[in-house]
Amino acid sequence: MDIPKIGFGTHQLNSVTCREYLSHAFKCGYQHLDCAHRYMNESVIGENLESILLDSNESVKREDIFITGKLPINGLAEDKVSYFFDKSSSALRTKYLDLYLIHGPFSAKYLSDDEYYAVDKQTGLFAADESVDFRKTWAEMEKLHRRELVKHIGLSNFNKRQMEEVLEKAEIRPKVLQIEVHGYLQQKELREFCRDEKIIVEAFAPIGSPVTAAELGKKVLINDPIINEIATKHKKSASQVALRWLRQMDVIPIVSAVTKEQMAENIRIDDFKLDEDDLKAIDGLDCGMRVYYLDDVKGVRDHPQYPFEK
Ligand SMILES: NC(=O)c1ccc[n+]([C@@H]2O[C@H](COP(=O)([O-])OP(=O)(O)OC[C@H]3O[C@@H](n4cnc5c(N)ncnc54)[C@H](OP(=O)(O)O)[C@@H]3O)[C@@H](O)[C@H]2O)c1
Numbered sequence: 001m002d003i004p005k006i007g008f009g010t011h012q013l014n015s016v017t018c019r020e021y022l023s024h025a026f027k028c029g030y031q032h033l034d035c036a037h038r039y040m041n042e043s044v045i046g047e048n049l050e051s052i053l054l055d056s057n058e059s060v061k062r063e064d065i066f067i068t069g070k071l072p073i074n075g076l077a078e079d080k081v082s083y084f085f086d087k088s089s090s091a092l093r094t095k096y097l098d099l100y101l102i103h104g105p106f107s108a109k110y111l112s113d114d115e116y117y118a119v120d121k122q123t124g125l126f127a128a129d130e131s132v133d134f135r136k137t138w139a140e141m142e143k144l145h146r147r148e149l150v151k152h153i154g155l156s157n158f159n160k161r162q163m164e165e166v167l168e169k170a171e172i173r174p175k176v177l178q179i180e181v182h183g184y185l186q187q188k189e190l191r192e193f194c195r196d197e198k199i200i201v202e203a204f205a206p207i208g209s210p211v212t213a214a215e216l217g218k219k220v221l222i223n224d225p226i227i228n229e230i231a232t233k234h235k236k237s238a239s240q241v242a243l244r245w246l247r248q249m250d251v252i253p254i255v256s257a258v259t260k261e262q263m264a265e266n267i268r269i270d271d272f273k274l275d276e277d278d279l280k281a282i283d284g285l286d287c288g289m290r291v292y293y294l295d296d297v298k299g300v301r302d303h304p305q306y307p308f309e310k
Contacts, residue, residue, distance in 0.1 A: 001063065001064075001066055001098065001151075003032065003066060003098075003099070003152075003175075003176070003200060003252060004030075004031040004032035004066050004252075005247065005252055006030065006032065006243070006247075006252065006253055006254075006255065006266075006267055006269070007030075007032040007033070007034045007066075007068070007202065007252060007253065007254035007255070008025045008030040008032060008033055008034065008254075008255065008256070008257075008263070009034050009204065009254045009255055009256030010033055010034060010035050010039060010041065010045055010256070011036070011039040011041075011256060012256050012258060013039075013041050013044065013045060014041060014044065015044045018041070018044050018045060018047075018048045019048040019051065019052070020260075021260070021263070022045070022048055022049060022052060023052055023058060024260050024263055024264075025263055026052070026058065026060045026065075028263050028264045028267050029267050030263070030267060031064055031065055031066055032065075032066040032068070032252075032254075033045070033049075033065065033066070033067050033068065034068045034178075034202075034204075034254045035067060035068060035069050035070070035088070035092060036068075036069065036070035036072070036103060037069070037070060037071070037072045037075070037084060037087060037088050037103075037113075037116075038070065038072050038103060038116050040114065042069075042087075042088055042091035042092050043091040045091075045092060046090075046091050046092040046093035046094070047093070049065075049092065049093065049094075050093045062094065065098075066098040066099070067092060067094060067097055067098050067099075068097065068098065068099040068100070068101060069085070069088040069089070069092065069097045069099070069100050069101070070088075070100070070101045070102070070103040070156060071084050071085070071100065071101065071102050071103055071137070071141070072084060072103055072116050073103055073104045073106060073107055073108045073116060073117075074107075074108040074109065074110045074111070074113075074115060074116055074118055075110065076102065076107040076108075076129070076132045076134060076137045077107070077110060077129065077131075077132050077137075078136050078137065078139075078140050080110055081137060081140035081141060081143075081144070082140065082143070082144065084113075085097075085100060085144055085149060085150070087113065088100075089149070095149075096148065096149055096150060096151065097149070097150045097151070098150070098151045098152065099150065099151065099152045099153070099154060099175065099176060100141065100144060100150040100152075100153050100154075101153070101154045101155060101156045101176065101178055102134065102137060102138070102141065102154075102155050102156065102158075103156050103157065104156060104157040104158075104294060104307070105134050105155075105157065105158045105159075105162045105305045105307050106128065106300065106303040106304075106305040106306050106307070107128065107129040107130070107132035107134070107137075107303075107305070108126065108127060108128060108129060109127040109128065109129045110129070111127070116296075117296045117297040117300065119297055123299070124298065125297070125298050125299030125302075126297045126298065126299035126300045126302075126303065128299070128300075128302075128303045130303070130304060134158075134162070134165075134166065134305065135165060135166060135168075135169045138153075138166050138169070138170060138174075139169075139171075141153040141172075142170070142171055142172045145172055146172075152175035152176065153172060153174060153175065154174045154175045154176030154177060154178065154199075154200075155174050155176070155177050155178070156177070156178040156179065156204075157178075157179060157294060157307055158177065158179075158307060159190070159307040159308070160189065160190055160193050162305065162307060163177065163190075163193065163194075163197075163199075167197065173197075173198075173199070174199055175199065175200060176199065176200045176201075176202055177190070177194050177199050177200075177201055177202070178201075178202040178203075178204060178254065179201065179202075179203070179204070180203070180204055180205045180290060180291060180292050181201065181203035181204075181205075181206065181246065181249075181251055182203065182205055182206055182207065182208045182221055182242060182246075183208065183221050183224070183227065183242060183245060183282050183285045183286070184208060184219060184221055184285055184286065184287050184288075184289040185286070185287075185288060185289055185290050185291075186283070186285075186286040187201075188286070191249065191251065195250070200252065201250070201251045201252070202251070202252045202253075202254055203246050203251045203252065203253050203254060204254050204292070205291050205292060206242060206243055206246055206251075206253035206254065206255050207221060207222050207238075207239045207242040207243065207253075207255060207266075208220060208221030208222060208242065208291065209291045209292070210222055210223075212291055212292075213289075213291050216291065218289055218291060219287075219289060221238075221242055221285075222237075222238035222239055222242060223238070224238070224285065226281050226282070226284075226285060227241050227242060227282070227285075229281075230274065230278045230281065230282070233278075234272045234274075236272055237265055239255075239262070239265060239266055240265060240266070240268065240269050240272075241274070241278075241282075243255060243266060243269045244269045244272065244273075244274055245274060245278075245279070245282050247269055248273070248274055248279065290308065293308060294308075
């Protein structure tokens with residue numbers, strides 16, 4: 001199965017909403033679920049997914065769904081890769097994953113499965129594991145692929161230098177790079193690099209993660225006057241314009257939603273096209289505004305493999 005051109009982000013699914021939202025997502029036409037050990041909801045997703053697949057009224061088949069999982073940063077040590085894969089695949093109740101990504105290039109010490117951002121008890125700072133070489137992590141990812149447990153392998157939150165290091169040693173090339181991309185953070189250099197290397201780019205926070213951005217006091221892309229002007233012109237919503245722009249940039253958006261209306265709206269982006277003027281106007285919005293710095297605990301930015309500008 002080719003990677004479906006839009007993904008549904010699952011980080012907000014919980015035991016109350018999961019069954020209803022997953023079922024609605026499939027009805028709307030989503031075939032691509034973006035999951036991660038980090039979101040701490042894989043068992044809930046697996047349980048509900050299994051019940052949907054077994055329900056003859058739903059008419060959804062496993063082979064029609066593309067499921068992504070992510071190796072957490074406390075699982076980058078060589079002996080942890082297959083351990084965390086097994087955890088995710090059994091929680092998601094699937095024998096194979098369609099795509100398995102290394103969630104980030106900076107490694108945390110393994111203290112327990114769910115201590116993603118491990119903290120050193122004495123210093124109170126991020127407990128990095130600097131002995132990990134992510135190229136060796138990649139070699140373990142390749143083993144999962146050779147064992148046919150994952151159909152594709154890829155990376156998330158790696159920068160260009162880190163991608164080059166992986167590519168230098170890789171026997172199986174990364175299929176995908178999942179990074180934050182939206183009108184305010186267009187990632188032109190990294191996208192160009194991926195295009196030249198034939199690596200598919202997936203965008204998280206594709207509509208600029210409005211609530212998180214607002215909470216952090218940052219600009220909210222879907223409130224931007226230019227995006228809204230373009231939306232009015234095409235009789236579409238600001239989110240649809242943000243997502244359509246990614247589609248026209250050959251980027252796969254991974255979008256989440258908290259209402260069924262948003263879910264349905266976000267997938268309806270095939271019936272209009274942004275013209276040259278629209279693309280030029282959106283191009284001018286790029287201001288390098290990152291929403292996710294992945295620095296949940298103090299000290300992460302000091303990790304030698306922290307991928308972003310500090
Ligand atoms: N690889 C990584 O490190 C990484 C990091 C972050 C996220 N992700 C993945 O990317 C997915 C998406 O990220 P995200 O949720 O942060 O960003 P997003 O998709 O840009 O923003 C989603 C939020 O926008 C609002 N929204 C959605 N559709 C809307 C619409 N049509 N109109 C108005 N508001 C709408 C909803 O919040 P309100 O309704 O509350 O406003 C929703 O929670 C995640 O679920 C996850 O799978 C990956």
